[in-house]
Amino acid sequence: MTTTIETTAEALTDGSTDLLRFATAGSVDDGKSTLIGRLLFDSKTIFEDQLESVEKVSTERGNDYTDLALLTDGLRAEREQGITIDVAYRYFATPKRKFIIADTPGHIQYTRNMVTGASTADVALILVDARKGVIEQSRRHTFLATLLGVPHIVVCVNKMDLVDYSEEVFENIRKDYTDFASRLRVPDLTFIPVSALAGDNVVNRSENMPWFDGRPLLSHLESLHVASDRNLQDVRFPVQYVIRPQSHDARDYRGYAGTVSGGVMKPGDTVRVLPSGLETTIEAIDTADGPVDEAFPPMAVTVRLADEIDISRGDMICRPQNSPAALQDIDAQICWMDETAPLVKGKKYAIKHTTRWARTMVKDINYRIDVNTLHRDEDATEIGLNEIGRIQLRVTQPLFVDPYRQNRETGAFILVDESTNKTVAAGMVGGLPHAS
Incomplete structure (x- = not known):
């Protein structure tokens, strides 16, 4: 055969x-x-x-x-x-x-x-x-x-x-x-x-x-x-890396590299940069194979802007009329992945959201859910390995988030134990699926 x-x-x-x-x-x-x-x-x-x-x-x-x-x-x-x-x-x-x-x-x-x-x-x-x-x-x-x-x-x-x-x-x-x-x-x-x-x-x-x-x-x-x-959400482009070539021929080049997380971007489009809130237009969009007329998820591209704006890793490029929420208090559901210790109220972690890092503290545990019966245990004081729960987080700096159901990139995050560098949880912004 x-x-x-x-x-x-x-x-x-x-x-x-x-x-x-x-x-x-x-x-x-x-x-x-x-x-x-x-x-x-x-x-x-x-x-x-x-x-x-x-x-x-x-x-x-x-x-x-x-x-x-x-x-x-x-x-x-x-x-x-x-x-x-x-x-x-x-x-x-x-x-x-x-x-x-x-x-x-x-x-x-x-x-x-x-x-x-x-x-x-x-x-x-x-x-x-x-x-x-x-x-x-x-x-x-x-x-x-x-x-x-x-x-x-x-x-x-x-x-x-x-x-x-x-x-x-x-x-x-x-x-x-x-x-x-x-x-x-x-x-x-x-x-x-x-x-x-x-x-x-x-x-x-x-x-x-x-x-x-x-x-x-x-x-x-x-x-x-x-x-x-x-593409349930408009333009979302988390900046991963600022490209400034050192060669003499490219000394004026400034590009912002990342992966398109939502919407369609084209040269000439007006965009807003978060957290500064400054607006500009897209001058060009480059790829490894040369310039393109448009970029959409999940393309990895480098965006060049018409104006010089102070932009760094973790910033977000979006539409002026449709920006993600800038939140420090996050309502989320998480799946706990750490076998050594459960998640408890008051514990602090590093949080990575798109390309942005911050620190966060668990403000509260709303409930733990039994994924077999959909029963919500509102008396839960911890969330253990492989368990799902809804929690409240307080973050040290704003994260530019969308509800997970609207954008699975800008609505997701991970928690990292700073003492071990282990990823201990996967999180999703917004409430759990409705259960009657």
Whole structure:
């Protein structure tokens, strides 16, 4: 069998097709790794030697089938334990679109890993075992996906071959899941019955489920429109670095480098610089390949301005009529990631928001939330490892923030323990998803 692949960094960034990031989540043994392996195998995006290696290991294990999960379970510890224990990123492309996959763990103790994997995802693939139906971990993964503002959720009801491809089983799971999801803000929800092991409705339409009139998974992912999801806010350009070349020919060059976090910028546009509040116009926008006529997320560019303004790392370039809020009191939800100590009221940390660093203190803990039941514990005095809570922070200098639901770049931050330099929390500006 001849197979082809397009997974290099160059292939993923050459601009010929658009990019979609999706994260997989599900309980242990729900088939996440097998599903990804099936996507790669049936779309012919694996090397021959990769396939030969997988076939060899499958035979050595005594399997009478090719275990496609081995295409993604690359860590030795994963293979020894039979579970995915970290976020594994995979890259592939089809003629219609490029993909980055974040394969996240299923265990509750790895909630922080799912937060990491899903934080930049356009789509969350939630796997549900057709034999087990919607369980606590299904609800937890859905809650986390909505918490992280993932705009599209695809529920893959897997192992349909083990329930005789029953439409009744699929519809019961769809109803149970929809009942729970109605308590959350889920912008776009799709259900697809699949068998990752047999290949039903993954890349090719299943002949075993003629009652399902939707698209197979890959076709659905190829057709999703995600560009507008990334531009819910106007221009946001956090300055990462001020470029002042020392060469004689470029001594008058002054540019501000960073990654566009919102909106579209063009030469001639009027912009405002925070915190100074001074206004000017964009003179030019440069990239590694030369000047461009416009810049949009997530392009890395250097902006040149018409006027000389005192700008440094951490400043924000935005529209005069649409500026982010400059706040020192931050209402946020956080996922705690430190296994050595919980978050408690009064503790101080370093905070990094876009390209800006400051120091902060925990003013209050509003509540800790049970991600399985959505119950809010308003008597909580601490937030431990992998727990989610809503807190109040006081920051030493203003941060230029948007609500996380409007901009996942300017609405996010991390907390860092200054004594160890460890990242101890991921935070999102604004309240938790609504739960009735």
